[in-house]
Amino acid sequence: MKHKLKGWARELWSRGLYHTGLWRLVDRLMPPRLLVLAGHCVEEEASNGGLPADMKLSRGRLEYILRTLGRRFPLVSVGAGQRAIAAGAERSMVALSMDDGYADNRSALLPLLERVDGKATVYLESRPLEERRVNWSHKWFWLIDKLDAEQATRLMMVEVTDADTSERLRRLLEEAPGDLAYRSKRVLKYEAPAGARDEALDRIFQEQGGDERALCERIYMDWEDVRALHSSGRFELGGHTVHHHVLSTLTAEEQAEEVRGGREVLVRELGEDAGVSFAYPFGRRWDFDAASADAVQAAGFVGAVTTHAGVVTKGSDPLRLPRWMIDEDTPIHHLVTEACGGFALLRRLGIDLVE
Ligand SMILES: [Zn+2]
Incomplete structure (x- = not known):
């Protein structure tokens, strides 16, 4: 109020x-x-x-x-x-x-x-x-743009080796908030250990056919x-x-x-x-x-x-x-x-x- x-x-x-x-x-x-x-x-x-x-x-x-x-x-x-x-x-x-x-x-x-x-x-x-080379958030944006926020979050939940991050993402998916893209980025930015996040994201990005240099050249x-x-x-x-x-x-x-x-x-x-x-x-x-x-x-x-x-x-x-x-x-x-x-x-x- x-x-x-x-x-x-x-x-x-x-x-x-x-x-x-x-x-x-x-x-x-x-x-x-x-x-x-x-x-x-x-x-x-x-x-x-x-x-x-x-x-x-x-x-x-x-x-x-x-x-x-x-x-x-x-x-x-x-x-x-x-x-x-x-x-x-x-x-x-x-x-x-x-x-x-x-x-x-x-x-x-x-x-x-x-x-x-x-x-x-x-x-x-x-x-x-x-x-x-680009920072992690651009691989994340690329992934959301290619798939969608739900699929990207699901892949990250499976791939990330940090159990707490995986659990946080699982709960987000369960709640299915309208601003999932924003909320999942916040988890990756402030809660996930940077090493585990970057490693999982790199793996997914490559599996999905991402080309970091080309992405950097473009944006x-x-x-x-x-x-x-x-x-x-x-x-x-x-x-x-x-x-x-x-x-x-x-x-x-x-x-x-x-x-x-x-x-x-x-x-x-x-x-x-x-x-x-x-x-x-x-x-x-x-x-x-x-x-x-x-x-x-x-x-x-x-x-x-x-x-x-x-x-x-x-x-x-x-x-x-x-x-x-x-x-x-x-x-x-x-x-x-x-x-x-x-x-x-x-x-x-x-x-x-x-x-
Ligand atoms: Zn900035």
Whole structure:
């Protein structure tokens, strides 16, 4: 009930601000801020057709969001925006960020940014670039796309050598939830031992005729693509670790290796301006810890973004910067309200309508 009421109040407040134009006034009243949008892919059947819908936006939708926000706010990169806000910028800004480094970022996002005259930050996993290999979740998505969530979960239940994981998957199948794809991925991500999960998934992937290199070529950019983004002048390239593990599940040394290793190859290929900003894989507060933040700083990054909602202001912790996740269904009035400081204004009054 409380949750419902909150959602209703959020709609009322943000629609009101947006449709009356009052958001422009709020923007003038509130201190300068940076809204960082976060996504993964621009929808493109040939490259990301097999990826889950919540990782994609259509070109039309993304262009509409950027044009609407871009009429009032400069569209900057995360690193540039963060530095400007910390240095006392007088205007608020919006930054688009895309995680992992998918192929559409070059084929669809680059021309889109040229059309709207904007910039973006792409956070790159380094292993797909260096070894043309993908992390476990892409084998999982591929399997679900080829079979379906139920069959994929059943195969995993049989193949995985860890008894607890197998039992968890069996119970999920028994409950047969509507969001089985999502729930089974959560079990594999947070509950299954990584070694047993990866080994079983590799076996199933091969048995089903999967080709890891071909999959990587299809969905991820290669270095040539990344260099094209870099030389366009519209992209900041940031770090997103080597393997895209949940950092909080690793030791401090392993975390340092993941974060530093990801930055080293970026700087090697693109120079120092590629190693400014970092995104924690998955980005929820339980996905990283104090050792992750230390690793980010030690590796030489200036800031790190999470996937918790909010805006960056002068006092924000540079190693835990908020971002606003966007997909096809994200309402424009929510984004405008966050960008103008509308939700922050309410928080000042003791009302928190977000998260
Ligand atoms: Zn990611």
